[in-house]
Amino acid sequence: MPLKKDLSIDYLGVKCENPFFLSSSPVGSNYEMVAKAFESGWGGVFFKTIGIFIADECSPRFDNNVKEGTPWVGFKNMEQISDKPLEKNLEAIAKLKKDYPDKVMVATIMGSNDEEWKELSKLVTQAGADLIECNFSCPQMTSHAMGSDVGQSPDLVRQYSKAVSSVTHLPVIAKMTPNIGNMEIPAIAAIEGGAKGVSAINTIKAITNIDFEHMTAMPVVNGKSSISGYSGAAARPIGLRFIAQMKQHPDLKDIQMSGIGGIETWKDALEYILVGSTTVQVTTAVMQYGYRIVEDMISGLSYFMEEKGFNKVEDLVGLALPNIIPAENLDRDFKIIPHIDEEKCIGCGRCYVSCYDAAHQAIDWDEENRKPIINDNCVGCHLCLNVCPVHECITPGEVKFKEGRTPHDVALKTRYE
Numbered sequence: 001m002p003l004k005k006d007l008s009i010d011y012l013g014v015k016c017e018n019p020f021f022l023s024s025s026p027v028g029s030n031y032e033m034v035a036k037a038f039e040s041g042w043g044g045v046f047f048k049t050i051g052i053f054i055a056d057e058c059s060p061r062f063d064n065n066v067k068e069g070t071p072w073v074g075f076k077n078m079e080q081i082s083d084k085p086l087e088k089n090l091e092a093i094a095k096l097k098k099d100y101p102d103k104v105m106v107a108t109i110m111g112s113n114d115e116e117w118k119e120l121s122k123l124v125t126q127a128g129a130d131l132i133e134c135n136f137s138c139p140q141m142t143s144h145a146m147g148s149d150v151g152q153s154p155d156l157v158r159q160y161s162k163a164v165s166s167v168t169h170l171p172v173i174a175k176m177t178p179n180i181g182n183m184e185i186p187a188i189a190a191i192e193g194g195a196k197g198v199s200a201i202n203t204i205k206a207i208t209n210i211d212f213e214h215m216t217a218m219p220v221v222n223g224k225s226s227i228s229g230y231s232g233a234a235a236r237p238i239g240l241r242f243i244a245q246m247k248q249h250p251d252l253k254d255i256q257m258s259g260i261g262g263i264e265t266w267k268d269a270l271e272y273i274l275v276g277s278t279t280v281q282v283t284t285a286v287m288q289y290g291y292r293i294v295e296d297m298i299s300g301l302s303y304f305m306e307e308k309g310f311n312k313v314e315d316l317v318g319l320a321l322p323n324i325i326p327a328e329n330l331d332r333d334f335k336i337i338p339h340i341d342e343e344k345c346i347g348c349g350r351c352y353v354s355c356y357d358a359a360h361q362a363i364d365w366d367e368e369n370r371k372p373i374i375n376d377n378c379v380g381c382h383l384c385l386n387v388c389p390v391h392e393c394i395t396p397g398e399v400k401f402k403e404g405r406t407p408h409d410v411a412l413k414t415r416y417e
């Protein structure tokens with residue numbers, strides 16, 4: 001029996017059984033799907049974005065990137081918002097809340113003017129949603145009055161957050177677009193408009209692959225394609241960066257965040273929590289593997305907390321933030337020479353090639369024994385550690401202080417998971 005700790009957390013005043021949510025997308029777009037997800041263990045759902053209009057979708061609409069035979073390194077979609085009638089979506093939200101009162105229902109909405117945003121806000125409040133998320137971030141809407149074009153305009157974000165908040169008692173969440181340099185600016189505008197929380201990220205505008213047959217991007221829609229949203233594993237570092245940056249901004253540090261982008265495992269989810277997310281959301285990994293991935297998230301986080309002595313998820317929120325500092329404040333007094341474990345080394349030569357061709361020619365090659373030997377050119381960049389295929393064969397070794405710098409204690413990384 002896997003360990004299952006109490007992972008409950010307060011999110012914008014709503015008690016969540018755990019921090020794991022489906023993000024707004026086809027993975028939570030009707031009653032049956034969400035019911036199954038709830039029964040699989042998800043704490044809540046951000047229901048597929050609802051609008052006044054019904055999306056007219058293209059076919060096909062998905063593509064993925066492959067690296068060294070591994071598919072779904074990143075995933076591209078060209079979907080818009082819900083393709084179901086508004087009444088049907090409202091019915092599903094109401095019935096899900098009635099049948100699963102302990103699960104958290106977040107209605108995600110998108111309008112194209114104040115009236116539509118208000119109308120949708122009222123309707124989902126009446127339907128019994130716990131929270132409302134405003135989709136200011138879909139990058140492939142066919143209307144420029146909607147989606148990421150709105151999210152890139154702080155004025156529109158403020159205006160629509162205000163419109164939505166003015167007609168509901170529910171906490172409102174702004175879902176931000178990563179297709180922007182400083183997410184803090186529209187996020188602050190959302191809070192000024194009355195939003196209480198921020199979700200990030202939605203998908204990143206991208207071209208995944210070029211099709212040589214039709215000389216267009218993928219996927220091919222009658223010989224053509226479009227730039228559209230990228231998600232999945234490749235998006236995680238970008239999502240983490242945006243959440244951390246927002247949480248480090250003085251005007252946003254107390255705002256609860258929901259982290260999204262490339263979460264597949266409990267470790268990915270924990271990373272988002274450690275940079276300041278109260279809840280996390282998932283789509284692409286569910287599209288690839290199904291709802292059951294939440295079991296790993298629940299047991300993995302439970303074991304981690306048990307091992308490290310944490311009793312509440314909220315005690316983990318933002319723990320890494322004080323240690324993520326501006327580049328100019330990093331300690332640059334030393335270099336750490338890598339240590340090569342001769343027993344573990346399989347003599348593949350990858351460290352030698354990478355250091356020679358892409359770093360500092362700091363590894364000599366012992367032809368006879370097929371072993372690398374580090375020489376005095378080493379600058380401690382750790383490219384070799386990154387390319388070595390053997391776990392913990394190359395690790396941080398001797399700390400050498402630069403000339404004229406005062407030696408002091410240096411925290412070393414000792415374990416690579």
Ligand SMILES: Cc1cc2nc3c(=O)[nH]c(=O)nc-3n(C[C@H](O)[C@H](O)[C@H](O)COP(=O)(O)O)c2cc1C
Pocket residue numbers: 023024025026048049075076077079080081082108135138175201202203230231232233235260261262263281282283284285
């Ligand atoms: C097929 C697909 C459809 C999506 N539809 C929506 C949507 O309707 N509303 C929305 O806010 N985000 C939508 N998203 C974005 C996801 O909710 C999420 O923000 C993004 O995919 C990053 O998370 P992931 O890497 O876990 O997929 C969609 C994503 C995908 C892949």
Ligand code: SF4
Pocket residue numbers: 338354355359360361362363374377378379380381382383384385
């Ligand atoms: S740390 Fe950098 S310079 Fe030193 S041996 Fe490794 S790759 Fe070469």
Ligand code: SF4
Pocket residue numbers: 340344345346347348349350351352371372387388389390393394
């Ligand atoms: S990459 Fe690792 S295993 Fe390969 S030669 Fe270098 S140290 Fe040995």
